[in-house]
Amino acid sequence: MNDLLAALYSRKSVRAYEDRAIPADAVESILRAAIEAPSAGNQQQYTILDIEDQELKERLAVLCDNQPFIAKAKLVLVFLADCRKWLRAYEFAKVEHRRPGPGDFLLACEDALIAAQSSVIAAESLGIGSCYIGDVLENREAMGELLGLKDYVVPICMLVFGYPTRQQLERIKPRRFAPKYTILKNAYRELSEEETRTMLDERNAGADPGFEAFVDAFCKRKYMSAFAAELNRSSQDYLREFWEE
Numbered sequence: 001m002n003d004l005l006a007a008l009y010s011r012k013s014v015r016a017y018e019d020r021a022i023p024a025d026a027v028e029s030i031l032r033a034a035i036e037a038p039s040a041g042n043q044q045q046y047t048i049l050d051i052e053d054q055e056l057k058e059r060l061a062v063l064c065d066n067q068p069f070i071a072k073a074k075l076v077l078v079f080l081a082d083c084r085k086w087l088r089a090y091e092f093a094k095v096e097h098r099r100p101g102p103g104d105f106l107l108a109c110e111d112a113l114i115a116a117q118s119s120v121i122a123a124e125s126l127g128i129g130s131c132y133i134g135d136v137l138e139n140r141e142a143m144g145e146l147l148g149l150k151d152y153v154v155p156i157c158m159l160v161f162g163y164p165t166r167q168q169l170e171r172i173k174p175r176r177f178a179p180k181y182t183i184l185k186n187a188y189r190e191l192s193e194e195e196t197r198t199m200l201d202e203r204n205a206g207a208d209p210g211f212e213a214f215v216d217a218f219c220k221r222k223y224m225s226a227f228a229a230e231l232n233r234s235s236q237d238y239l240r241e242f243w244e245e
């Protein structure tokens, strides 16, 4: 197996960091990897915020569902799906144009997320761990004020980086579903109840209280939780401007 594949297969989220800074050249390499990622029409419909200010990190830790490790990260990047960049170019050039729509927004999200994942892999190659923070989509109003966001600019993900502690290095990577449940040939089909049960049981390898109890606890903790409700409220507000007149 080559080094890149080995890194992709072994990579896991890192949420506790050694107390040492990431050198400037490593930060530059991580950011360069993001920017070299492909983007739709080479438009780069994203903007990356490099959060250097410690107070900002601490506010982000609170606004992102109270996750204190965010404030301890040595590098914090917010990836904005940015449909404003080209809108402004169209306005400045005084060409006939329109407002960004849902398709433009989804392409901007793709651009931003692909750039984000490239920075994750670059960091991994340098021995620097990372963790995505999806909760950055919550609290639109406060987030907008904190980061100076504008219409058509959506914080689609946040990444926090740092050198992993020994405990994090030794932590066992969470198992994935067997590929046959995730990779289908040619056309989509729903998994049957039996397949769904087996998929979860196999992944959990007997370490859970059984299908019903596991799914019940998971559903309560993730899907029906207060943070999920806030994520949906805030996201609906971001999305509205992309289709409402």
Ligand SMILES: Cc1cc2nc3c(=O)[nH]c(=O)nc-3n(C[C@H](O)[C@H](O)[C@H](O)COP(=O)(O)O)c2cc1C
Pocket (backbone or CB within 6 Å): 011, 012, 013, 014, 015, 067, 131, 132, 133, 134, 135, 157, 173, 174
């Ligand atoms: C879109 C996205 C959002 C995530 N948000 C969070 C988060 O807010 N907090 C957190 O601790 N981990 C977050 N994660 C990390 C996942 O929990 C993690 O990737 C998953 O459990 C698999 O574990 P692994 O990355 O260690 O393999 C997020 C991951 C993704 C891809």
